[in-house]
Amino acid sequence: MDLKRQFIFTAMLLLTFIFFGTVSSQTYENATNLRSALLSNYHKDVRPMNNQSDILHVNVTLDLFGIPEVDDVKGVITITVATQCVWIDERMTWNPSDYGGISKIPILISEIWTPSISLGTPVEFATMGSSNNHVIFYANGLAVFYPGAVLKSSCGFNMKFWPFDKQVCEVGFFSLDYGLDQVLFSIPLGVRTTSYTPNTEWTLEKTEHYVSNGTAFSMAKFRFKFKRQSLFYVLTIILPINGIAGLTCLVFLLPSESGERVSYAITIMLSLAVFLTVVSAEMPKSSEPISLMCCYILVGICVSVIGTVLAILNLAIYHRNENIPKRQWYISLVLFTRCKRHSNKVQDEPEETDDLKVTKYTDVSKQLFVKTKSKTNVLSVKSVTPEHAHQDDITWHDVSCAIDKLLFYAMILLTYIPSIGFLIYLGAASDYQK
DSSP states (O other), X not given: OHHHHHHHHHHHHHHHHXXXXXXXXXXXXXXXXXXXXXXXXXXXTSOSOSSTTSOEXXXXXXXXXXXXXXXXXXXXXXXEEEEEEEEEOTTSOOOGGGGTTXXXXXXXXXXXXXXXXXXXXXXXXXXXXXXXXXXXXXXXXXXXXXXXXXXXXXXXXOOTXXXXXXXXXXXXXXXXXXXXXXXXXXXXXXXXXXXXXXXXXXXEEEEEEEEEOSXXXXXXXXXXXXXXXXXXXXXXXXXXXXXXXXXXXXXXXXXXXXXXXXXXXXXXXXXXXXXXXXXXHTSOSOOTTOOHHHHHHHHHHHHHHHHHHHHHHHHHHHTOOTTSOOOHHHHHHHHHHTTOOSSOOOOOOOOOOTTOOOXXXXXXXXXXXXXXXXXXXXXXXXXXXXXXXXXXXXXHHHHHHHHHHHHHHXXXXXXXXXXXXXXXXXXXXXXXXX
């Protein structure tokens, strides 16, 4: 029993010495000796390859942390990113056992070669990394460079379907100091969004990546696809515009005697013009392609102008002198709005007597017959046209009211049916433009 305990104690003691001996061998002196040995014959201006005619391959992975600002008026997207660059440095290899088991070491970028990652789509020129950044080197020569920055990249915005638009922005990175025959980029992992903070106005839906080697440089490009969250604009712009446009129809319900029709219609038109100004402030100063929402508001203003003109012309009819004869289509219009035909209804008649003349109205072949009965029981028939029976009862006020009624329903159809169809199309047709 004592021998067994002694064996276990000895084994544990041996393992402890082995473990702590290995850790304690990675001393400060080992690290400084390794650093001195690696940099003793190292030149940061020369690509770290034994054969300088070979091409150095750099793997680029983009970590997206956020899109804090999207300025679609200026065409600028602000992104917070870090680029993980990995390559093989043939001059930075060692045997870890010779330096106390050290398998990796960080070195400042000011002392070693890096591919100088620059933004290829800049608003302001920017290079990733600073003098305080380190490159992590592993014993097999693997180098990992992880610079981060807040970048402003140019982006072309397609505002045709605003505010239901979907946008595509590309951000490119290239090595400014080396051409295609010296450094080539590759993208094994694409864009990582595990630490991404969502934007309050835009929803990032998809990311893509590819390498462009068609120019003098190899460029790693990352494509972001995001759509606008349109609820705010629906509540603050689209619904108020439709409500104000609908008020145009009500101008024909105002009594002509009130004297407020023209001022009311002009106020509606000016309100729509103000909304057009608000929407245009959200747009880039470009006409290719023009925003359909601007066209929609402009059409609403035109409809409001037409409604104002029709209201003024109808007021002129309302105040027309009754001595001016009325054309037949005016009379037909009034009768149509009253849901009457060109015939009189049969009126209630009193009891016939020999000495009383009774008038009856019947509709026979669109003619009006008047039958009279006398003592001799002889019937006489007289033909009268309907227009003669109604023309004396219809005034220009009646004509104006009939026109108001028709214009009210016509304006409702002209305002809301195209509006609903347009908004459905605007939301359904929006897609990512290549």
